Every structure is written in C-alpha cells, then in structure tokens.
Amino acid sequence: xxxxxxxxxxxxxxxxxxxxxxxxxxxxxxxxxxxxxxxxxxxxxxxxxxxxxxxxxxxxxxxxxxxxxxxxxxxxxxxxxxxxxxxxxxxxxxxxxxxxxxxxxxxxxxxxxxxxxxxxxxxxxxxxxxxxxxxxxxxxxxxxxxxxxxxxxxxxxxxxxxxxxxxxxxxxxxxxxxxxxxxxxxxxxxxxxxxxxxxxxxxxxxxxxxxxxxxxxxxxxxxxxxxxxxxxxxxxxxxxxxxxxxxxxxxxxxxxxxxxxxxxxxxxxxxxxxxxxxxxxxxxxxxxxxxxxxxx
Amino acid sequence: xxxxxxxxxxxxxxxxxxxxxxxxxxxxxxxxxxxxxxxxxxxxxxxxxxxxxxxxxxxxxxxxxxxxxxxxxxxxxxxxxxxxxxxxxxxxx
Numbered sequence: 001x002x003x004x005x006x007x008x009x010x011x012x013x014x015x016x017x018x019x020x021x022x023x024x025x026x027x028x029x030x031x032x033x034x035x036x037x038x039x040x041x042x043x044x045x046x047x048x049x050x051x052x053x054x055x056x057x058x059x060x061x062x063x064x065x066x067x068x069x070x071x072x073x074x075x076x077x078x079x080x081x082x083x084x085x086x087x088x089x090x091x092x093x094x095x096x097x098x099x100x101x102x103x104x105x106x107x108x109x110x111x112x113x114x115x116x117x118x119x120x121x122x123x124x125x126x127x128x129x130x131x132x133x134x135x136x137x138x139x140x141x142x143x144x145x146x147x148x149x150x151x152x153x154x155x156x157x158x159x160x161x162x163x164x165x166x167x168x169x170x171x172x173x174x175x176x177x178x179x180x181x182x183x184x185x186x187x188x189x190x191x192x193x194x195x196x197x198x199x200x201x202x203x204x205x206x207x208x209x210x211x212x213x214x215x216x217x218x219x220x221x222x223x224x225x226x227x228x229x230x231x232x233x234x235x236x237x238x239x240x241x242x243x244x245x246x247x248x249x250x251x252x253x254x255x256x257x258x259x260x261x262x263x264x265x266x267x268x269x270x271x272x273x274x275x276x277x278x279x280x281x282x283x284x285x286x287x288x289x290x291x292x293x294x295x296x
Numbered sequence: 297x298x299x300x301x302x303x304x305x306x307x308x309x310x311x312x313x314x315x316x317x318x319x320x321x322x323x324x325x326x327x328x329x330x331x332x333x334x335x336x337x338x339x340x341x342x343x344x345x346x347x348x349x350x351x352x353x354x355x356x357x358x359x360x361x362x363x364x365x366x367x368x369x370x371x372x373x374x375x376x377x378x379x380x381x382x383x384x385x386x387x388x389x
Contacts, residue, residue, distance in 0.1 A: 033303040043300045050364055057365035268357050283341040
C-alpha cells in the first residue's frame with residue numbers, strides 16, 4: 001500500500017533546523033575554523049594547519065584525561081543502569097505511593113549541576129559536612145581534597161545520587177506500559193520472578209534502556225560542572241576530565257586553536273561511542289525476535 | 297553581517313561546502329530512489345544510504361586523525377585511504 005506523503009510537513013521542521021543551526025551547527029563550524037588557526041585575540045588569525053591536532057594527539061595530558069573519562073563512564077554505567085532497573089522494579093505500579101515515589105525520584109534531577117557540586121562539597125567536608133564528619137568519627141581518614149580514591153568515590157557517588165533517578169524513571173515508564181496479559185500468561189506458566197524479568201520485562205524496556213544508556217553515557221562522558229565545583233580537577237590532575245582540561249586550555253590558557261582541535265577529537269569520540277552503543281543495543285536480539293509474536 | 301568572528305578560511309569553507317554538496321546529493325538520490333536502499337551488509341545489520349554516508353564520514357575523520365597521530369602530516373594519503381574506505385562502506389556495509 002502506498003502511503004500518502006505530504007511534503008508541507010517539512011516546513012514544521014524548519015524552526016527546529018534554525019534553532020539547531022544557531023545553537024550547534026554554526027558553533028561547530030567556528031570550532032573547525034579555529035582548530036586550524038592560531039589567534040591572540042581581536043579576530044586576528046594565523047594559519048596553523050594540522051599543527052594543533054598533532055599536538056593534541058601526542059599529548060600525554062590528553063591521553064590521561066581521555067582515560068579518566070572512559071573509566072568514569074564505565075563505572076557510572078556499571079552502577080547506574082543495574083541500580084536504576086532494580087529500583088524501577090521495586091516501585092509500586094498503582095495506588096497512593098506512585099506519585100510520592102515518582103516525585104521523590106525526580107527531585108535530584110531538578111537540582112542544577114553546580115548546586116549538586118556545592119552540596120556534596122559541603123556534605124563531604126570533615127569539619128562541617130555530615131558525610132565527612134561521620135566518616136571521620138568512624139575512624140576513616142576521608143578527604144576528597146587530598147586523597148585520589150576519596151575524590152573519585154565522592155564524584156561517582158554524587159553522580160549516582162544525581163542521575164540514577166533518570167534511569168529509574170525511564171525504566172519505570174517502560175515497565176508500566178507492559179500489558180497485564182503478559183504477566184497473566186507468565187503466572188499460568190508458573191514463571192519465576194527472574195524468568196518474568198528476563199523474558200518479559202527486560203525485552204519490553206529495551207528501547208527505554210537504550211535511551212537511558214545513551215543519555216547516561218553522553219552525560220557522564222561530558223561531565224564538567226560537578227567535579228569542577230567539588231575538586232577543581234584535583235588532587236593533582238586525578239579528576240581532570242576532558243571537559244575540565246578543555247576549559248583550562250581554552251579559557252585558562254587562551255589557547256583557542258589547541259582547545260578547538262581537542263574539542264573536535266572529543267566530539268568525534270562521543271559520536272563514535274554513541275553510534276556503537278546505539279547500533280549494538282538497537283540490533284541486539286533483533287535476529288532472535290520472532291516477528292509473529294511482535295504485536296506492539 | 298560581520299562574520300569575521302567565525303574565522304573562515306578557504307580550506308574549511310571548501311570542507312563544509314563538500315559536506316553540504318554530499319547532503320544535497322543524498323537528498324536527490326533519495327528523491328530518485330526513495331526508501332534509503334536498506335540492506336544487510338558485512339556488519340550483519342540493516343543499513344541505509346544515510347547510515348553508510350555517516351559511517352564513511354566518521355570513519356574518514358578517524359583515518360585522518362590516525363594518520364596524523366601515527367604516520368605524518370601528508371594528509372593526501374589519508375584522503376586517498378578514506379575514499380577507498382567510503383567506496384568499501386557503500387558497497388559492502
């Protein structure tokens with residue numbers, strides 16, 4: 001059957017295109033232009049060719065920051081995705097407690113990034129912070145400003161506190177959309193909770209889980225404000241992620257050329273990893289799925 | 297309108313004009329042969345012409361970066377490898 005096409009619909013896309021052009025495409029073009037030039041300000045530029053790209057690609061500072069970013073994203077995904085699914089599974093599906101739980105879950109998401117950093121900065125202080133002081137009284141030598149492990153642990157726990165709710169809410173939306181008939185059929189078959197999760201819930205929330213993984217990966221890979229406020233990239237450079245290093249290069253040192261080259265490489269890595277995640281999750285299980293049972 | 301803050305150069309302008317020309321060419325291709333030409337290639341999942349263009353451009357960017365980082369500054373060789381790579385992607389992916 002031929003579908004009717006109405007090309008006038010493209011006009012509705014135009015405002016979004018203009019918005020994206022102003023907010024993303026034009027800045028990206030400018031960054032590409034900056035990446036092959038050097039400047040000392042006043043809109044005066046000198047051609048540098050591929051010099052900045054070579055400099056960044058051979059820089060151990062860039063390699064270290066990239067390694068930290070990859071490690072951080074891996075830790076965040078390994079904790080937040082399973083934890084988010086577990087919490088979503090335990091949330092009530094109907095009744096008085098549903099809105100209460102959802103609002104409680106959504107609260108951390110409403111707090112701005114810099115405020116989250118400040119909250120945890122105070123929270124972790126040994127002299128006045130509840131967490132820092134409690135750990136000190138328990139005999140633990142906790143100090144996120146001087147100890148690398150403590151700094152990393154605080155940033156990871158802070159991110160988990162801030163963003164697991166997003167995974168929970170997305171998974172919950174997927175779970176409540178599963179028709180009751182699936183559960184009835186599973187009960188008739190005597191399926192265990194694990195089997196219900198494996199064969200009904202997990203496949204049905206696959207799509208929203210894909211969005212959750214992508215969002216959390218991209219967000220964690222581009223993390224800036226929280227660690228910047230909490231540790232400022234320290235102790236030493238131990239929590240200097242790519243974004244923090246980028247801002248140091250661009251604004252701190254005013255090396256706009258190298259910063260532009262670095263941000264383009266950073267952008268390409270994000271694009272590649274996002275595509276890999278999306279493709280793997282989009283196609284995972286597609287071959288195993290029987291088209292006769294695909295009803296929704 | 298003064299666009300001097302965008303710091304345009306001839307090579308970067310040429311680069312973006314090439315990308316725009318590719319997108320226009322893809323749109324015309326789609327108008328002539330609608331549907332995106334989906335097929336399952338060596339990656340064992342379905343790709344359309346748009347996917348193949350995306351893979352070609354992304355792969356080419358990494359080929360150029362790898363060439364710069366590992367071999368040297370003469371990027372014409374990297375450009376040649378990228379062309380071969382794009383032809384390969386459009387034929388087999």
